[in-house]
Amino acid sequence: MKKLPYWCYALKSTMGYMSFWFSVLTGFVVLSLLNMLLAERIPEFNLLVMMVLYAFLVYSIFLFRASNNAVYSRFQHTLHMSVRWFWRYWRLDYFKEHAKVAELLKQEFIQALQKLAKKNKRIRASTHKWVYKNVICSPEVQKIYDVKVVGLGDANDPDHYIVTAHNILSLMSPLYILRNWGRVRKFAMKKRLGYELELIPRMSKLP
Numbered sequence: 441m442k443k444l445p446y447w448c449y450a451l452k453s454t455m456g457y458m459s460f461w462f463s464v465l466t467g468f469v470v471l472s473l474l475n476m477l478l479a480e481r482i483p484e485f486n487l488l489v490m491m492v493l494y495a496f497l498v499y500s501i502f503l504f505r506a507s508n509n510a511v512y513s514r515f516q517h518t519l520h521m522s523v524r525w526f527w528r529y530w531r532l533d534y535f536k537e538h539a540k541v542a543e544l545l546k547q548e549f550i551q552a553l554q555k556l557a558k559k560n561k562r563i564r565a566s567t568h569k570w571v572y573k574n575v576i577c578s579p580e581v582q583k584i585y586d587v588k589v590v591g592l593g594d595a596n597d598p599d600h601y602i603v604t605a606h607n608i609l610s611l612m613s614p615l616y617i618l619r620n621w622g623r624v625r626k627f628a629m630k631k632r633l634g635y636e637l638e639l640i641p642r643m644s645k646l647p
Contacts, residue, residue, distance in 0.1 A: 506552035509545060512561065519552065519565045523610045530613040535623065541611060542574070549575045553639070557584040563639040568604060568632035576637060590636040605629055
């Protein structure tokens with residue numbers, strides 16, 4: 441696994457896993473505010489805003505919603521976590537009903553991989569130990585994919601650990617996070633051993 445500074449992993453995760461429409465909405469609000477402040481000083485700023493919004497539109501063409509919790513980039517051939525219907529997770533107490541949350545997460549990931557396998561899509565993914573052991577190594581996935589571990593984290597190298605706080609927080613409601621902030625913060629910021637994977641569909645073994 442290629443070594444990168446810690447801030448690079450944080451930036452990569454934030455850009456890779458963030459919900460696309462949330463990104464568009466946030467970007468639109470920020471650009472609108474900047475436009476109000478800078479339009480008179482910088483005449484070309486309106487053109488810049490249009491170019492950025494156009495880039496968002498082009499990027500969306502390459503995204504495919506594989507399941508409730510995963511999107512696939514046709515351009516990069518990568519799978520990222522991005523929850524669409526948050527309420528499926530928010531109705532559960534993350535810590536008291538952690539087994540139910542984990543099972544729902546697992547099944548939705550498997551659904552995404554099964555759908556992509558039927559479309560004969562190769563997948564590259566950066567993930568961590570829980571996903572690898574519970575999703576990638578599950579019989580349902582092993583039956584339809586040849587899995588290649590491209591990079592395996594070194595437990596003695598801090599650069600091979602990742603933080604998935606953005607994903608974990610998306611599984612909890614804002615009110616739940618506020619009420620359990622101390623425990624949530626400690627759990628979400630925990631570093632997990634990273635994996636770089638490549639999945640190749642076995643077309644003859646699709647369900």
